Structure formats: C-alpha cells, structure tokens
Amino acid sequence: MPKPRTFGLWLHPHAPAEVSTGRPRAVHWAYRSGADPADFERVADVSLGGDYQEPISGPKLSRFGVVGDPKRQSYGMGGPFRFYADFTRKCRSCGEEFTFSAREQVFWYEELSASNDAAAVRCRACRRGPQALRRAQATWDEARRAWRASSSTETTLALASAGLTLLRSGGATPRILDELVGALRGAMRDDAESAALLGWSARVELARGRHAAAQTLAAEFLARSGESPDEGVVALRSALEAELGAAEPD
Numbered sequence: 283m284p285k286p287r288t289f290g291l292w293l294h295p296h297a298p299a300e301v302s303t304g305r306p307r308a309v310h311w312a313y314r315s316g317a318d319p320a321d322f323e324r325v326a327d328v329s330l331g332g333d334y335q336e337p338i339s340g341p342k343l344s345r346f347g348v349v350g351d352p353k354r355q356s357y358g359m360g361g362p363f364r365f366y367a368d369f370t371r372k373c374r375s376c377g378e379e380f381t382f383s384a385r386e387q388v389f390w391y392e393e394l395s396a397s398n399d400a401a402a403v404r405c406r407a408c409r410r411g412p413q414a415l416r417r418a419q420a421t422w423d424e425a426r427r428a429w430r431a432s433s434s435t436e437t438t439l440a441l442a443s444a445g446l447t448l449l450r451s452g453g454a455t456p457r458i459l460d461e462l463v464g465a466l467r468g469a470m471r472d473d474a475e476s477a478a479l480l481g482w483s484a485r486v487e488l489a490r491g492r493h494a495a496a497q498t499l500a501a502e503f504l505a506r507s508g509e510s511p512d513e514g515v516v517a518l519r520s521a522l523e524a525e526l527g528a529a530e531p532d
C-alpha cells in the first residue's frame with residue numbers, strides 16, 4: 283500500500299471544500315462552482331493514501347466540517363468530495379444567501395447519491411416551499427373541520443399547531459392568529475387544567491409580537507407542566523423556550 287501523503291484542506295466561502303497539494307486550479311472550479319480559486323484558504327494539513335477511494339484523515343477535522351467517503355458518492359471528472367464544509371450560495375429563486383451545510387452535503391452526495399456535479403441552487407425554504415405549503419393548507423383545512431365539528435382541547439391544540447405552521451409556510455395572513463387566540467381562550471374556559479393550551483397560547487402570542495403576554499403564559503405553562511414526561515409537553519416546552527429566546531421584547 284502506498285504511503286500516505288500530506289495535502290492541504292482548502293476552504294472557500296462559496297464553494298465545496300477541496301483537498302490538494304496546492305491552491306485549487308481555476309479550470310476545475312470555474313466548471314464546478316464558478317468560485318474564484320484565489321479565495322481558497324488552506325486551513326489544515328491532511329493525509330491521503332495513494333488509493334483514490336481512500337478517505338482523508340487529519341487532526342481535528344470535525345472543526346472544519348465532515349470527512350467525505352468517496353465510496354458512497356457518485357462522481358465524475360471532478361472527483362469525489364473528500365471533505366464537506368459549510369459554504370454560502372445565492373438562492374436562484376429568492377436571491378437570498380443561504381448556507382449549503384456540510385451535513386446537507388453528506389445527505390445529498392452520500393445518502394441520496396446525487397451526482398457530485400449537482401449542488402443546491404435554492405434555499406431550503408424555496409426548495410420546500412410549494413410542497414410544504416400544500417401540506418400545511420391540507421392540515422389546516424382538516425384541523426379546522428375537526429375543530430368546528432367538536433371544539434375540544436384536542437381539536438383546539440391541533441388547530442393552533444396547524445395555524446402556526448400555515449402562517450409560517452406563507453399560506454395565511456397574521457389574521458389567522460386572532461382566530462387561534464379566540465379558539466384557545468374558549469378551550470381554556472372549558473379545560474382550565476390543560477398545560478398544553480397555555481403553552482400553545484404562549485406561542486401564538488409570541489407570533490403576534492406580544493412578548494409580555496407570551497412570557498406570562500409561558501411561565502404558567504412551565505409551572506403547570508413541571509417535569510411532565512409527556513412527549514407533546516416536552517416538545518412544546520423546547521419549542522417555546524427556543525422561540526422565547528429568539529424573540530425580541532415588545
């Protein structure tokens with residue numbers, strides 16, 4: 283077996299990672315991503331055996347991304363990806379910059395076996411937009427039908443969840459939040475014990491930009507749900523904590 287040789291791990295803000303002895307060459311990168319080779323930066327030394335299939339190794343590479351496994355990739359002239367690092371692209375649909383993350387790349391090239399010449403051209407939201415919207419709309423229609431037929435704690439929680447999802451997929455105006463508040467308040471009058479109703483009310487108030495009201499409801503929810511191991515409550519708690527952490531005060 284040939285002795286391992288030392289290469290550089292080169293990263294570029296807008297292009298897939300590259301492993302090579304010298305600065306990546308223009309021809310290759312113009313073809314693969316349009317990246318300017320001058321912007322590649324050598325961030326670490328790595329080892330690579332003589333076998334083309336052999337993955338790279340080196341010190342603390344997880345700091346920079348994920349080591350690729352050429353055996354799991356379908357590659358052509360450009361060769362395998364030996365290393366994945368986050369890089370930034372401009373979305374072809376909405377024009378916003380988005381990160382094509384190392385983990386997503388592993389999924390594309392090694393789980394889905396996408397060609398190494400294919401890369402994400404749209405941001406996550408634009409990729410999932412139309413599908414997600416159709417799904418969110420169908421879930422909302424069904425939830426509202428069920429809630430109108432019988433407004434219980436159960437159907438109200440489903441309504442609140444479907445409403446927030448629809449709003450976030452761009453399928454509703456913020457007016458939907460007023461409908462959710464009405465439904466949640468009605469349900470809380472009938473079921474004053476439910477922690478979940480409080481939690482969802484807090485999320486809806488946050489979505490309306492009412493931070494103080496959301497804080498109050500969230501505190502009640504946390505006090506009432508305590509250390510409940512109920513899966514729904516645990517998920518609600520972590521979602522709420524994340525949203526409260528991200529929200530701007532009134």
Ligand SMILES: [Zn+2]
Nearest residue numbers: 373376405408
């Ligand atoms: Zn986009």
